[in-house]
Amino acid sequence: MSKLFSADNVSVRFGGLQALDKLSLDIDEGTIIGLIGPNGSGKTTFFNAVTGLCRTAGGQILVDGEDIAGLHPRHVYQRGVSRTFQRSRLCLSLSVFDNVVIGRQNALDLTLFGNLFRRGRFIESVRENHDRVRALLSTFSEPLAARTFDPLHTLSMIDRRRIEVCRALIANPRLLLLDEPSAGMTPDETHEFMSDILKVRGDHPRMSIIIIEHEMDVIQRVADRCVVLNFGKKVAEGTFDAVVADPWVQEAYLGSS
Amino acid sequence: MASENQWVIASALVASLFLSFGIARTKAGRDFAAILQNSGSWIVLLIPVAGLAIGLALHEEHFALMMLATVLIYALACIGLTIQFGYAGVINFAGIAFFGIGGYTAAVLGGMGLPSLLVLLAGGLVSAAIGCILILPVLRTKGHYAALITIAFVLLFRSFLEVNHTLGGPQGLRVESATIAGQSLFTGIRIGSFEASFYLNYVLLALVLLAIFFLMARFLEKSWIGINLDSMREDPVGAAVFGVNVAYWRIMSFVIGNVLIGIAGATFAMMQTFIAPSNFTFQQSLLMLAIVVLGGIGNLWAVIPAAILVVVVPEKLQAISEYRFLVFAILVVLVLRFRPNGLFPRSMRNFRKEVGQ
Numbered sequence: 001m002s003k004l005f006s007a008d009n010v011s012v013r014f015g016g017l018q019a020l021d022k023l024s025l026d027i028d029e030g031t032i033i034g035l036i037g038p039n040g041s042g043k044t045t046f047f048n049a050v051t052g053l054c055r056t057a058g059g060q061i062l063v064d065g066e067d068i069a070g071l072h073p074r075h076v077y078q079r080g081v082s083r084t085f086q087r088s089r090l091c092l093s094l095s096v097f098d099n100v101v102i103g104r105q106n107a108l109d110l111t112l113f114g115n116l117f118r119r120g121r122f123i124e125s126v127r128e129n130h131d132r133v134r135a136l137l138s139t140f141s142e143p144l145a146a147r148t149f150d151p152l153h154t155l156s157m158i159d160r161r162r163i164e165v166c167r168a169l170i171a172n173p174r175l176l177l178l179d180e181p182s183a184g185m186t187p188d189e190t191h192e193f194m195s196d197i198l199k200v201r202g203d204h205p206r207m208s209i210i211i212i213e214h215e216m217d218v219i220q221r222v223a224d225r226c227v228v229l230n231f232g233k234k235v236a237e238g239t240f241d242a243v244v245a246d247p248w249v250q251e252a253y254l255g256s257s
Numbered sequence: 258m259a260s261e262n263q264w265v266i267a268s269a270l271v272a273s274l275f276l277s278f279g280i281a282r283t284k285a286g287r288d289f290a291a292i293l294q295n296s297g298s299w300i301v302l303l304i305p306v307a308g309l310a311i312g313l314a315l316h317e318e319h320f321a322l323m324m325l326a327t328v329l330i331y332a333l334a335c336i337g338l339t340i341q342f343g344y345a346g347v348i349n350f351a352g353i354a355f356f357g358i359g360g361y362t363a364a365v366l367g368g369m370g371l372p373s374l375l376v377l378l379a380g381g382l383v384s385a386a387i388g389c390i391l392i393l394p395v396l397r398t399k400g401h402y403a404a405l406i407t408i409a410f411v412l413l414f415r416s417f418l419e420v421n422h423t424l425g426g427p428q429g430l431r432v433e434s435a436t437i438a439g440q441s442l443f444t445g446i447r448i449g450s451f452e453a454s455f456y457l458n459y460v461l462l463a464l465v466l467l468a469i470f471f472l473m474a475r476f477l478e479k480s481w482i483g484i485n486l487d488s489m490r491e492d493p494v495g496a497a498v499f500g501v502n503v504a505y506w507r508i509m510s511f512v513i514g515n516v517l518i519g520i521a522g523a524t525f526a527m528m529q530t531f532i533a534p535s536n537f538t539f540q541q542s543l544l545m546l547a548i549v550v551l552g553g554i555g556n557l558w559a560v561i562p563a564a565i566l567v568v569v570v571p572e573k574l575q576a577i578s579e580y581r582f583l584v585f586a587i588l589v590v591l592v593l594r595f596r597p598n599g600l601f602p603r604s605m606r607n608f609r610k611e612v613g614q
Contacts, residue, residue, distance in 0.1 A: 053494065057417065072497070073494075073497040074501065074502055074503075076497060076498075077498060078500060078502040082499075089494070089495035089498075091488050091491040091492060092491075093487075093491065093605065094484070094488070094605065094606070095606065096488065098606065101481075102485070102488050102496065103498065103499045103500070105485075105500035105501060110481055110482060112343050112482070112513075114484050115477065116477060116480070122480060122481075124603055126608050127611065130608065130612045149608065149609050149614065151605050159429075167499065171500075256571050
C-alpha cells in the first residue's frame with residue numbers, strides 16, 4: 001500500500017493558544033483512521049487546517065507528495081480532499097440535487113455562454129448529473145434517491161448526514177474527512193450510519209477516510225487505526241485495542257479509574 | 258384629480274395589497290406561481306403580450322404610457338439587482354448610480370451620432386466596468402461593510418456629477434432620443450387613422466429589452482451558475498470547501514447585474530431626453546431595492562407587480578406622493594416582519610421536467 005496523505009509537524013495557533021502542536025499523521029491508500037480526543041483537543045482544527053479553512057503556523061500537509069498547506073479551500077478540494085462538517089453546512093432552501101451536485105464543480109460547464117445559450121446541452125448534462133446523484137443516493141437509501149427534488153429542510157437528520165456524505169463523495173475524492181458524523185443521531189441512526197460508512201468503503205476501496213468520533217463503538221467497528229489527540233498533541237496511535245489500553249488515553253480521554 | 262377618485266385609487270391599492278398578501282397562500286396562487294416557474298420559455302411571452310395590449314389600449318395617453326415604460330425600465334434594472342442580491346447575495350445600494358452611469362453614457366455617446374442600440378449596450382458595459390472597480394473594495398469586506406461601500410458610492414456619484422462641468426453639472430445633460438432602423442423614437446407611430454404617443458415607442462423598446470433579459474435571467478437561475486450562486490449566498494465557506502470560486506461569482510453577478518441596470522438607465526435617459534444629478538439620489542436606490550424586497554427576493558416574476566406598486570402608485574395617488582418614502586419604508590418593514598420572503602416568495606428550483614419526473 002502506498003502513502004496517500006501525510007501531515008508533517010503541522011501546527012496551528014489562535015493567538016496565544018496552540019491549537020495543534022506539531023502533529024504528524026500518515027495514511028495509506030484505502031485505510032480508515034479514527035481521530036479521537038476530548039473536546040478542544042484540536043480534531044476539527046486539524047480538518048480545518050487540511051481543507052484550507054485555517055492557516056497553519058508551520059509544517060507540511062502532503063497529498064501524493066504535494067504540499068497543500070496554505071492553499072485556498074477550493075484548490076484543496078481540487079486535489080481530492082473532501083469533508084463533512086460537524087454542524088451540517090447544507091443549503092436548507094435548495095433541493096437535494098442542488099446540494100449534492102455542487103460538489104462536481106470541475107465536471108460542470110460553468111461558462112456564461114454554455115449555460116445561457118446552449119440550453120439543449122445543459123439539459124442533457126442535467127440528466128446525466130441527475131443519474132449520477134440518484135445512483136450515489138441509492139447506495140445509501142432507495143427512498144432517499146426518489147427525493148432528489150425535495151427541499152433539503154424536509155429531510156430527517158440521518159438523511160441530511162447522508163446528503164453531506166454524498167456531496168463529499170460525488171467528485172470521487174481520495175481522502176474523505178468525516179467530522180463527527182453521528183452527532184445528534186439516535187443510537188439506531190448511528191448504527192445505520194456506520195453500515196453506510198462501511199458500504200462507502202466497500203464501493204471506494206482506494207479512498208482513505210479520517211473520521212472524528214466520540215462514539216467508541218463506531219471507532220471500534222470502522223477504524224483500522226486510531227490517533228488520539230490531547231491539547232493539540234498526538235498522545236497515542238495504534239489499533240483500537242492498543243490505544244484504549246494506553247495509560248495516557250485512559251487518563252486524558254476515558255478518565256482515570 | 259377629483260377627491261372621490263383618490264379614494265377609489267386608495268381603496269384599490271389597499272385591496273390589491275391584501276390580495277397580494279394572501280394570494281401566495283391560496284391554492285390558486287400557488288398553482289399560478291408553479292405555472293410561471295415551471296413552464297417552458299414561451300411563458301416569458303406573457304410580458305410583451307400583456308405590455309403590448311396595455312400599451313395599445315392607452316396609445317394616446319402620454320402620461321400613462323410614460324408610466325408604463327418607466328415600470329418596464331425599472332423592472333429591467335431590478336432584474337439586474339435580483340441577480341446581484343437575490344441570487345449571489347451581493348447587496349447593492351448603488352443601483353441608481355449604475356442606472357445613472359448608463360444614462361450619462363447615453364447622453365455622451367448619443368450626441369456623437371452612434372447607433373442607438375450600440376449606445377444602449379455601451380451604457381450597460383460602462384456601468385459594468387465602473388462596477389468592476391467598486392467590487393474590489395466590496396470583496397475585501399463582509400456583510401454590512403460591503404453595503405456601506407455601495408452607499409458611499411451612490412452619494413459620491415451624485416456629488417461628482419454636480420461638480421463635473423463636462424457632464425453638465427447640476428443642470429444635467431440633454432440626451433439624444435433613440436433612432437432604431439432609421440425610425441426616430443421621438444415621433445409617434447402613425448398608421449392610417451391610428452395615431453400613438455411617442456412614448457409607445459419606448460414602451461415597445463422596453464418590452465423587447467425586458468423580455469430578452471428576463472429570459473436570460475430565467476436561464477441563469479436554472480443553470481449550474483444559478484446553483485453556484487445560491488450555494489455561495491447561503492454559505493460561502495461551505496461552498497468554497499466544495500470547490501466553488503466564491504470571489505469570481507460575486508464579481509460576475511455584480512457585473513452581469515450592472516449591465517442590465519446600465520442598459521435600463523440608458524433607455525430611461527433616451528426616453529426622458531434629459532437627465533440631471535437630481536434623478537439619481539440615494540432614495541431612488543432605496544426604491545429600486547424596495548421593488549426587489551417587496552416582490553420577493555430572487556423571484557423574477559415578482560419584480561413586475563412590485564415595480565408597478567412602487568412606480569405608479571405614488572403618481573396616481575397624489576395624497577401620498579409627498580410621503581412616498583415614508584409609505585414604502587413602512588410597507589417594507591411590514592413585509593419583512595410578516596412576509597420575510599416578500600409578497601410573492603421565490604419557489605425552489607427543480608429539474609423535475611428536465612429529467613422527466
